[in-house]
Amino acid sequence: MMFASDNAGPAAPELMQAVIAANEGPSMPYGNDPLTASVRARVREIFEAPSAEVFLVATGTAANALALGALVEPWQTVFCHRNAHIEEDECGAPEFYTGGAKLTLLEGDHAKIDPAGFARALTFTARAGVHNVQKGALSITQATELGAVYTPAEVRALADIARAEGLPVHMDGTRFSNAVARLGCTPAELTWKAGVDVLCLGASKCGAMAAEAVIFFDADEAKTWEFQLRRKRGGHLFSKMRYVAAQMDRWLADGLWLDLAGRANAAADRLAAGLGEGNLATLLHPVDANALFASLPRSAHQRLHGAGAKYYLWPFDQPLEGPGDEMLSCRLVCNWATSQAEVDAFLAAARG
Amino acid sequence: MMFASDNAGPAAPELMQAVIAANEGPSMPYGNDPLTASVRARVREIFEAPSAEVFLVATGTAANALALGALVEPWQTVFCHRNAHIEEDECGAPEFYTGGAKLTLLEGDHAKIDPAGFARALTFTARAGVHNVQKGALSITQATELGAVYTPAEVRALADIARAEGLPVHMDGTRFSNAVARLGCTPAELTWKAGVDVLCLGASKCGAMAAEAVIFFDADEAKTWEFQLRRKRGGHLFSKMRYVAAQMDRWLADGLWLDLAGRANAAADRLAAGLGEGNLATLLHPVDANALFASLPRSAHQRLHGAGAKYYLWPFDQPLEGPGDEMLSCRLVCNWATSQAEVDAFLAAARG
């Protein structure tokens, strides 16, 4: 019963086989290998973006921070939701890679940025003279840290505001596959067609060991060369790139990435439905992707912990032990390998 | 005939099997897994360093730059050889991770630091007042970028000078395994017993897909916690750490790391011996590890390239095409999988 994080799940066997297959004989290092080229071709096809440039790294934090470093100057600010991963969970990596840019924190339900609030923040920052940090970029997390998903129209609404100010749009797509699998739209509709300039496409949380693609939909050569220098300078250029590429290549082949994401989403749906029966729990956010945020009575949490379920009370500082049986909120994350049996065992333990 | 880099070699099958084995079921992320714990235990045992702390990353540049970031302040300088990887091949990663420290370049044959020159450089820097960059750390590359190896006594000679000034000693051990395999000394003798404070132990060039260990032999808790924050902030904390750990764990088990390194060294020896026969080539540096630097006639290089041999003229800017048959220098790197047949084919092509 592992619901602590999608990071806790295994890699998909198809990807492991691809890595084994990639291990035959020598191969030129640093991305000068056929698998890296294949990933580029797949991304261009899947995203209907023939001039997209694609760079591989191995962690989502590296992808986000390197992308933001390429988009903003040190004296600029990145507009993002208060709960964005880049704000809350990367130990300041965006600040490090941008050379000290700010993050301007926006509000919005379910960790989705409220467009009106974004527009207001831009107006306020618009006064910016030489004393002020300048407007830099917009960063959207898809799916959000609270398990919600932006529709293409919602992405476009935000991107339009950004672009009207000349700001590039970054998408933290750590769980982009979950969003596409849920929405049923095309990857292009959810990204460049909606105004996204750079997508960090994450496979690590959904079937890979460690593979992330930074996709520039329409960058010039100088910009992508600069990105490559930043990647190397950050220590994120893999000598034996073929093993990262093999994962991403297989993940993107034959729709496997959406299949895996769909499985995680389905497990979350089953869990949500089960928690909803008999008012076992209150769902705190829409279950658009593979994560649930729910409130359960303390007694239910105690039973679950006793039964060995792994997940986090959210926020962390709620005491599992205590006199009353009040509701405590928690985060439950499914991954591609979460089984129906695992979900059902969780529900049974919660019910007691 | 792949002699371009040890990076071009495959991963050892034992490590691939270990990665597959690590993929069973869920596992807590970010290094809170049994394999990461096992790596720590192995390092402590192999290095006879029960209080060593061990942190895993996936590239040698990340390992070096993070380690140096932990050792020096932005206003300090790292003493290293002019040909060190941290100076020549990391696109300024040490400057990035240290927040802008300098590298003071030292001389010495075969890319080994000359102790007298190091002492002189310290004397010169000793005048350092508030206007001057301050002394920060010593960095030793083992084996060197020119294929030479420091003996324990040579390491100690340099480390003693550094320590007399209060400077910590970093070892870039990308090819540390090749050095130990050659010298036959213990890992401890070549590191902390000789005065090394932090070792970046590389497996990526010698049998792993991507696995590097940063080993602090005697750091306090504040320092190693800071290192972990730096690692996360740099985007180098892997969520699914088990796959990196699995490689390093297997590499260190049962002496495999030295076995693999020994194979690469033996291939280099065979190549060196063959090149020496009949004065086919002039060796430019001692062949202490797995790399050779040799001069061959242009005609030999042309034959080799025609036969499909992969390697670099060194320096790069020598023209392969040209009227005369002058000697052109090159770098030839063997890896653990370089076969005798491959070496012999190379020699045959060189002879014509």
Place this chain on the structure above:
Amino acid sequence: MMFASDNAGPAAPELMQAVIAANEGPSMPYGNDPLTASVRARVREIFEAPSAEVFLVATGTAANALALGALVEPWQTVFCHRNAHIEEDECGAPEFYTGGAKLTLLEGDHAKIDPAGFARALTFTARAGVHNVQKGALSITQATELGAVYTPAEVRALADIARAEGLPVHMDGTRFSNAVARLGCTPAELTWKAGVDVLCLGASKCGAMAAEAVIFFDADEAKTWEFQLRRKRGGHLFSKMRYVAAQMDRWLADGLWLDLAGRANAAADRLAAGLGEGNLATLLHPVDANALFASLPRSAHQRLHGAGAKYYLWPFDQPLEGPGDEMLSCRLVCNWATSQAEVDAFLAAARG
């Protein structure tokens, strides 16, 4: 009628004379001069802090950013008010000098930090593991950007919370002199006795051309040496320090600093009183120091602009021209040289 900023005021003639006097003959550079030593002695005496260390720079932004750089690590955050100068008006200088630390923005009336909100923010940040930016320091602005002043008890209430978490306390004292002149307490009571570790004491806005002192009340030698390196590295170590020192030395002598600040405060009081008569304006914040924030009818603003009064509508983006006569808010800042006649002329123009 200059009310745009206290920066717009002249330097006090006493300070100009001191600078002229300092220009006699040669003097050792970089602070190795008698005037710099005299400043240190004066600060120690005035602040009853015999072990305080004092470093001079020439801008308030430099003072704040260098001080914060010395107090926090790149992966930490500075708690400050949302309206603090370090957040709003330094173009990211704190981020630059800290190597990319965050600022965590707190709320509170009149730009004074609400202690309960600070405590809550600390609790939230308390969960900080390796993924999170760590708690770094508290920064208090005295007087605030909205013209309010913290009492010694209010400073202590905030500092106690910070210190309970092990956080150092920084005070942006650009208008510290105005606060002391208003409160009538001792400088020590408002700083180290209330828990402040580092004070940036500004003279530039109150009678100097350009002189700011960074005062460490109880720093060890390593810390203050590091600060000196940071100052030099930031380009803020003046070769001809005597001219900066001469200003600060004279400013601190014979209570001149409090005299000048008191004059600015008195001008603000007179202006506030005048605006209060006949409900000419609504004061938006307490007038504790030398700045007023007030709402006046658009017609009054138009008259004032017509009469040549210099000040800013606050926020900037309110249109001076418009159909109705609604209230527009503005900022009015007095300086030590603001005359009664200037205030009275302003009031007369406002009344029309």
Place this chain on the structure above:
Amino acid sequence: MMFASDNAGPAAPELMQAVIAANEGPSMPYGNDPLTASVRARVREIFEAPSAEVFLVATGTAANALALGALVEPWQTVFCHRNAHIEEDECGAPEFYTGGAKLTLLEGDHAKIDPAGFARALTFTARAGVHNVQKGALSITQATELGAVYTPAEVRALADIARAEGLPVHMDGTRFSNAVARLGCTPAELTWKAGVDVLCLGASKCGAMAAEAVIFFDADEAKTWEFQLRRKRGGHLFSKMRYVAAQMDRWLADGLWLDLAGRANAAADRLAAGLGEGNLATLLHPVDANALFASLPRSAHQRLHGAGAKYYLWPFDQPLEGPGDEMLSCRLVCNWATSQAEVDAFLAAARG
């Protein structure tokens, strides 16, 4: 007998009077004042550069580091002489302001860069792929740290090499006035006409209290706006700019800057001539500007120290006390206020 540094000299009375005059009444802050505008106009006229942009700061280190920050990226390198002030005496300020760029050290007599060596260094760096720090800019120090001066032809020779590689050319003109005064050429001939893109023009060492101008001869608006943000972010934007501007404005008026520089040069000439008489000393470098480097017998140094002469043995670590009477080298710097009497007293003391 002050020969320790030109920094030790006083400010010229004309500049002090200008500062006093600038103190009349209020003035808009941050450079929005008439004196700052006047400086811009004077620079444009004196340098025959009607589109030049001019920004004032107060220290030479700030000027150099901010200018280099605007010219190079963090992953690039600045080519400069091994003895350049930016390498030896700024505590890593260039590294700080560039975000971690390197300095590639070049050789050449009298701290003048040897063009052939520069060309070689570029060739070597030309191989630069993604692993390598990229070529960034050339920095020339005029006059050099060893008192020599580049002719316009020498500047052009270096700049031509740089420009052929697309590199911008920075000139550290801390003692540019001394060079122009010596050469008798026009300021334009020694800068933009010879290929210089950015000049840091220093007045602080030659008659000002603290005033330096960063001059972009042909920068676009985006670049100079960025420079202004960098200056503010570095804490180098003065609120009361008029006082810095007043100094620079007066310095540049009526040829005063060249008059003052000429006086310092003449004092150095007199000193050199005197030391040459009777082989009292050996001059180590040409005396092109206001500094001498000379070897004198230890006994002469002892007499001079006894007589109260202030100067540095150069390098610092030569022992003034010792058994023999060997030659010890020293640096002697004259400033605009160095009198003939002072020089003659020095000579007399040296002679004994």
